[in-house]
Amino acid sequence: MDFPNYRIPFAALAAAGLISGCTSGVKNPSGVPVTEMRADERGFVAGTGIESQDIVMVTDKMARSILAIPQIASAQGVPHIVLDPVVNESRFPINKEIFLTRIEGQLSTKAMGKVIFLARERMVALERERELKRSGQVTASADPAPVEFKGADFFLTGKIQSLNSRTGAGISDYVLYTFELIDARTSEKVWMDQAEIKKQGLEDAAYR
């Protein structure tokens, strides 16, 4: 078959067909490229719950506050601190450990050795290692017999509470973060500080 005269219109029609096929029909929503953000900035995906910027703000404030108290700043020797899990009384399920982990990290890196945290969450592994040393199954650089696990001078713990309301005008979530340092010998709360965040939002009318 000979198509010399139809070559150009044929090619144009073919291109038009392909383009029309590509541009018509179902329109797939475009995605959002991965955006690297600072942990303390509010992202474009946001709700009224506990978010990374809240965690950063709260834990930064608590770490600064702890370092300023006399029991830490002017302590005789280095106080040993044990983390006691935060109690979540809010309406937001969260990984509670994240608060204390960040406060511990902030204090460890910025307190220049003013406090030492004890690894109580690793006690099972530590005890097993000590037993292995005591039984001679592994080597020990010092006599493993004496008890050398340190006791706590302070417990660092906290509580997350919330007050919530939802009406036709939207949803409002107030979250109160309370952290405290408790003297392990006297049970005195030697330090307590709070941070509070209130967020409100309104869904599109299509969801109400």
Next chain:
Amino acid sequence: MPPIGDSNERVSAILNANWNKPRNLKPFKEGMRHCFWFALAAAGLILAGCASEAARKVVLTGNVMVDGPEAIAYGPARDKVLWQYRTAAAAMRQARFDLAKQYLDDALTRIQGIFGPDPNARKARGYFHAEAKKTFIGEPYERSMAYIYRGILYWMDGEPDNARACFRSAEVEDSDTENHEYAGDWVLPDYLDGLATAKLGGDGSDAFKRAQSNAKGLNLPPYNPKANVLFFLEFGPGPTKFAAGEYQEKLCFYSSPSPVRSAELIVEALQIPVAPTDDVGFQATTRGGRVMDHILGNKAVFKASTDVAGDVAIIGGASTLLAGGGRNATMNEIGGGLIAAGVISKIISSATIPAADIRAWDNLPHYLSFACLTLAPGPHLATLEFLDPAGRLMPQLTKTVSFEVPALGKDKVIFVSDQSSTPQTL
């Protein structure tokens, strides 16, 4: 006639043709044949182009555990949360709790971040898009159920405070009812909120009072913080949605009478009757009007009025044309204009979509219930019998669960549905 060789020869042959002579139709037929192939190729390309656009078709098999993952991965993004809900519920009934957690976490993250402008929601509010165009997050009873299931899973993982957080969120989801008459009136989430608080050393009495006030004649057992085995039960088919009204613009709920009305828990020598604490159908039907219902109502009014206006304009235009008898230019123009306006109005009317969104979490239960008891650490066997409204045993629904009570004071949480696979070992 020169032979039809190349195109120049063909053109000159046509130009020099003597029209008085009998026509040679060969070039014409050749051209027609080219046109045919040309049109066929064009149609093929257009169809191929259209075919390449379509998303991967999700073929439903009726098995949620097959359809769910497929629809979540390849189906419309707007239905993702719907399928996550359905698949999570089905996974829980097969004791695939990790899978349920994964889907519920994703769905809850989505519904917690639904604030602010949403292009899909904006479209759903528009006259020319259906409400079902919006991203599905469910009605309040569906969102509450997602939180309740997640709370059960948190408790199962030994996190009663996060479980309590979910139960509180379940009540918050239900707190924006019309007139606030039925706001936050789930019984079990409040009861479990108080139980978790009591187990964590707090005072759960306020939550207990709230639960009791909504329990409607059911006497809730006082908290026993030492109870270490918690049974979460669900049974009966859940509510469904349907659209009513001239243009299907009214969202309605239907909750059929449940063939299962209660259950009996048998653990060794213990035999505990379990009455329903929450009716999911009641929660679905007591929310009251939505803001979206007013939007759909307006759409329906717009559709009806443009339809009527179209009818009036077309009839008026036709009457004007007839009155003019086709000889009066002014009346012809007016009549033609009216008919054109009427047709446009009818097109706008037919393009308006006021239909309510009836996508529903369709494998929810009708009733929720709960029982807790204190058992010695070690292996145990529980039998769950489900009873019909007359209190007769429904033997085909009986479930058996083997479980191990931990020694370290952690609660053993057992979830059983009348749709659960059996026997289960947890």
